[in-house]
Amino acid sequence: MKKYLSVYGKILSSKTKLYNFLKTSTATGLLLLTVLSSCKKTGNEKFQSDSQSANSKVNLAVLETNPNVSLTKPITIGYYPSWTEGWLNEDGKSPFTTLPTTVTHVFLAFGKPNLKYVKGSYNITTANTGLECYSSPDGGLMLKRAVGILKQRGISVILSLGGETYWRTQENFDNINYQQIKDLVDDIGFAGIDWDFEPNGSFSESGNAVNVARLTKYITESRKLMPKSAGYIIATAPAGAGALGGLNNDDTASPFAYSKRNTVTGESDSYLYSATDGTKSISLFGFSATGAMIPVIKAAGDKLDIIAYQAYNTGAAPNRKLMYDSYAYYANTYGFKLAHGTHVPNEPWGPYFEHTPQFEADLAKYIHDGGSQKRAGKNDGIMIWNLSLLSAKGTNYTGITYLNVANKVLNGQTTSAALASAFDYAGQSPTIPTTPTNPTPPANPTNPSTGGCGIAAYNATKAYPTVGTKVFYNRKIYKNKWYVNPNQVPEAEQWGPWEFVQNCTN
Secondary structure (H helix, E strand, O other): OEEEEEOOOOOOHHHHHHHHHHHOOOHHHHHHHHHHOOOOOOOOOOOOOOOOOHHHHHHEEEEEOOOOHHHOOOOEEEEEEHHHOOOOOOOOOOOOOOOOOOOOEEEEEEEOOOOOOOOOOOOOOHHHHOOOOOOOOOHHHHHHHHHHHHHHOOOEEEEEEEEOOOOOOHHHHHOOOHHHHHHHHHHHOOOEEEEEEOHHHOOOOOOOHHHHHHHHHHHHHHHHHOOHHHOOEEEEOOEOOOOOOOOOOOOOOOOOOHHHHHHHHOOOHHHOOOOOOOOOOHHHHOOOOOOOOHHHHHHHHHHOOEEOOEOOOOOOOOOOHHHHHHHHHHHHHHOOEEEEEEEOOOOOOOOOOOOOHHHHHHHHHHHHHOHHHOOOOOOOEEEEEOOOOEOOOOOOOEHHHHHHHHHHHHOOOOHHHHHHOOOOOOOOOOOOOOOOOOOEOOEOOOOOOOOEOOEOEOOOOOOEOOOOOEEEEOOEEEEEOOOEOOOOOOOOOOOOOEEEEEEOOO
């Protein structure tokens, strides 16, 4: 719960002891504390509550208490695609449950925003929830067990809602039952939810008035049912350039306002719309999604615990730290944590930027030191898409390895030491998924290694960079519509990179 005190207000010394007692007491105490905190010095200086307009919040000093202990250390978040998880063994081990504790939070991807769930049913079939793991009528019991194992090991699992696929139909925008989302969170033991809001499958329209209002509502309504005081985490994963000032959404008070773009970058507007140029960073101010999160943060920033912005698929700009600093400016006012989103090579768009292990280490050091907004010690961190990906750059780095490096640096190791011990998981042995499937009993889909119809079998360990490459999978032929990363399995995503060509029975 956040409590706001007027910057100009002053707690009278005679009330200090009572104030300190109530500060650590119950909800009733918090209410009284709010009253005490609003004492006037003059008739013109009054307490400003968190129900006032967002613009007034910049004049407030924020005191935050959040009982979720997972946010009291540097955060390292990894997306875990539910379709890469198989069944649990009798001993409870799977690639999911053996994730090392160098990962502090997992975004389990993806649930439908308009998911249907009956409390106590444990029916998490894809048709009902969108999740693509343990897909049987009572598969929720297995997921509850898996999430419980990770929780016992100190890893918080957060249900990620939406993603690129599930925001492509109108019913997902408006037919949202927040109570059923909460019921699923409570039954499975999720730590909270992540609103991965990509309207119509991208961020290009995320900053228009309709979508700003939608995301604001999703955050606000879910927070009402899942309060901070009860330990629930509410996160969102917006565009990386979402807090930089843009043409459509701007904040003139921010040091990263659109009008200050040339000063901030030291560059002219010649490359403002040259997102594929790897020598200039001003293009970060030129995206349609630039500034999209500014109005959302002003309206509902105090209700968020984490903003894990997607600082990938944002062109070739070399100065990625601008994205951290721009979000950090607002984090200092509204109190949420930050996780800078990175991507196991290759990024699907382009790729124009490579997240190397050295980049990951250097970025973690910058965040550890607090950046230009002086956030050292605020427990910001790194997010990655995704934990099960294997680097396409000829290394054996996975998303898990990248987060291991980041975690070490965020907790004080030097970048060189962290890189040298990238595969040291402190005695833990993660199971790296290499051929993910979405099994349903009694057997997995067939995927003969010999291929079929003269087409080579799909290989989950390799990338498919050439558009139009055909593969054989599950007695069918598919071809890729764009660059395909390892582990992007045909049939796993309704709107994914693979296009059905024909059935193949020989």
